Amino acid sequence: MRGRILSAAVGVLTLVAAHPAAAQAPEPYRVGMTAAITGPFSAGYAPTYEAYRTYFKRVNEAGGINGHPVVITYEDDRGEPQRAAAAAKKLTDGALLLINASISPTYKPVMTEAEASKTPLLFGGGVCPREAFPPAAPLIFCTTSFGSKWDSRMALGFIKEQSGTKKVRVGFAAQDIPLSRIELEFAEQHARELGMDTIPVVVVPGAASDFTPFAQNLKDAGADWVFSWAPWGVEIGVFEALHRIGWKGNYILYGHQPAQDELTRLRAPNLHALTGNAMFIESLPIHAEITKLVQGQTNHPAHYMAEGWTSAMVLEAGLRKCGWPCTREKLAQALSSVSVDTRGLRGGPIEMTADNHYRRATYYKVYRWDAGKNAIVSVGGWSKLDIK
């Protein structure tokens, strides 16, 4: 009896407390993000969180989506699976969608939570999980520019194209994390299928005190080309060591956020950055727009925002399509058929289908330093790869 009175009292209090707020502002779209905002891996993921924050600040100032603001709750998982699990549990409570911008060991616990509560889960900033590729899991979506298997195919295709009829010997530099090793072992196999000579993958510890011996191994094995697909420190560390010991081959790496600054710093004509995001040196209108918006708002340079910005564009399109009131099922439906014009941030639109939650086609560009022009140039235009 006493319990019932108590709960009635609590109910009345809640109503009283909630009422004025409800009268003032329309109810928001609630979204949750778990990201590695701090911790040893934050450099790759904190910019995504910053891009989202800036992006939706503008959306809300312009009146929100369908007349409703977007409220994103950010949790810092520090790249730790335990924290990510707790964060996902907290965020799924009331959120229409979860965003994961963290390292891959956090994927499984976050997916488990999303699945249990039937919440759509959008990966933006971290490497795309298998479940986003066709045949896609119903609730898993991914906007990240890089994806395993596709990147290697593209990089090897580029090497083949550059070397023409000449038979090349390709080396691979991986970091000692499963993700990078597995990808480059795939690449090694794929290179052999393309008729290239290969050197077994060189695995480099992330905390290597000196990259020279690893570089020496690649040089001694006679690599004409080296492909690296790893976190930035290893990708660039191996290249710098190769460069120092006088290796004359060509190097291609995935161009993560720092690539633009580093190409300029190193000014090495044989360093190629493969990337899905247009570098900001292209000075497209969207680049100027982002640069202006994030001024004084973020702790990272504007060009670090590309990855998160595209992801936010996709979320905005999904929410628009979902309408109001929006539910988790409706949002998942909406995202499954979303088509987003990236305004030049990517080589083409991001189109998802019921069975493909990555994109129907993905686009890559390769950049390098041109000593003659004293600037970064792109090697050819966008290349398209159909995702099937």
Next chain:
Amino acid sequence: MAALGGGYFKTSYEADLALVDTRLRRVALGALVVALLVLPRFASGFVLDLVSQAAFAAIGALALNVLTGLAGQISLGHAGFLAAGAFTTAALVERGLVSPLVTLPATALVGGVLGLVVGMPSLRLKGLYLALGTLAMHHVVLYAAGEMQARAGGNTGFTIPPPRLGGLVFRGTVAWYYALVVLAALVLLLVVNLQRSRAGRAWMAIRDRDVAAASVGIDVARYKLSAFVWSSVVTALAGALFAYHRGFVSVEAFGFFVAVEYIAMIIIGGLGSALGAVLGAAFVTLLPYVIDALVAGVSPDAAQYYVFPAKFGAFGLLMALFLLFEPLGLVGIWRRVRNWFALWPFRHRPLRASS
């Protein structure tokens, strides 16, 4: 009630053996049990998950406390033991042996063997030297686990299906909450009893002075190794529990910082005390979330970038302050508060062996 104030004597062997010896403590314990039982009716999934995390950490901390707190053998390899358990489970599940009836005994076996190996140096080494040896073992175990994961092609880790016994599938926040809390309570009970057993007393004797322990006829080598084996078996089982609870195993989940966190739990809780290990586990696990909640309550825009590193720094600062000003740990505070009430209006206890 006034167990420390003098005048309270145990009048039977049963009373001397009882774990919960006063009525107040029985009432308090009963209230705690009821609170834990009914919590799922009121708390959100998030809160339940936090309590589950704390309970899980308590299991690991209790196991480490037996090794470090009771037997005095310092180990920086605790995360390695957890990883060994989790990866044993993953390896068996990969091969289709998903039943806990297979994985748990196998995990215990691997944990025991590993404990024996890691414990070997303790026969010659103490203190920091031993700690460095266990640290090296930690790196070797993680290296092996990383190799296994890379070979098996698990780029985001191994997926572990929920445990199944007969037709019963074990899953869901509430089920795991009860399971972990009950298991933590069982381990606590086990450790408390172990402390009072022959082995427990032998361990404490070795901790206090190994030469003296040997001179009263304690087989130092055997008991040192048994402490390692006991601790690593329980920890490896906790690793298997992690695998089932979180549904995945990945080498990044068992970094060096995890080992340090467990050390932090038992030191902040109060070295050598089972209650301390539980309190320390709760403290270290929950502190970041408490800071989160406090910041969310105070800051107008908790999503600002600087807030996140500041919260991390606050975690370090609070731990440092705690270590500087309360070296006896949470149990030290608990005892002081208890004594203050028990002895009031006096300030000091009469001359009598402490409890």
Next chain:
Amino acid sequence: MAQALATTLVVASLYALLGAGYVLVYRASRVLNLAQGDLLTLGGYFLFATAATFPGAPVLALPLAAALSALTGVLVYVALMRPMAGHPVFAAVLVTVTLGILLRAAIVLVFTDRTRHPLQNLGLSNPPRPLAGGAVVSTFDLVMVGAAVAFFAALFVFLKVSPLGIRMRAAGERALLASQRGINFHGVFALSWALSAFAGGLAGMIYSSNVRLEPSLGILGLRAFAVALVGGLDSLGGVVPAALLVAAVEVASVRWGNPLLSDVSPFLCLLVMLLVRPWGLFGTKEELERV
């Protein structure tokens, strides 16, 4: 081969500076400083900050950053380690862990987590230098070797000749006896911490100029543990041969063994040493009983 030798020497110099940091602190506080790696990172960021304040003036920026590193050591001793005297060793070790957390958080707060290159502001470049036998190292690789040689030479002279150095050795052997002879051991220990932070900071300044600077560099410090133990936790003289040994094993495992093992090779060295001669190459055997 020449390249492997050159690389070994460079890596050994880094390890020697870090290892000296561990041993100096161990001799003062009988504690393993788990924040030594973060002191390395901090040194790099001090250089980044001073270089940004005095762009193009390395003569100003470098000594200032080194001085800030040493000062940090004193502050750490006074604020954190001195109050921990007499507490269980592992509580004190844990305090160094919390110090590491504080340093990393502070670095991210002030400098963010972006990868930095202090050289850009210093106005220096880092060209490759060919050596005899076809080996090539970078300029700052040579600076690292030079810094390690200079540091150890100066430390050796200081400890052997100067009265303060002799007091430091005495306090490192037996603090109680030393204090009874009127040695101000708090002053001596503060100096040890300053030297330790200086060595770590110096290594960090050079490493970050040479490779890159980011908040998580401190992980390098973990690898240098092995050096301190292989040489003997209480032996400064043991650091140099131990650093050479650990670096040689690491480089050799990449070049001629299993590269995957290079990450754990320092720890394998450590394990072998614990089995064969736990007090280290030049450590004192009695030390085993003291901790």
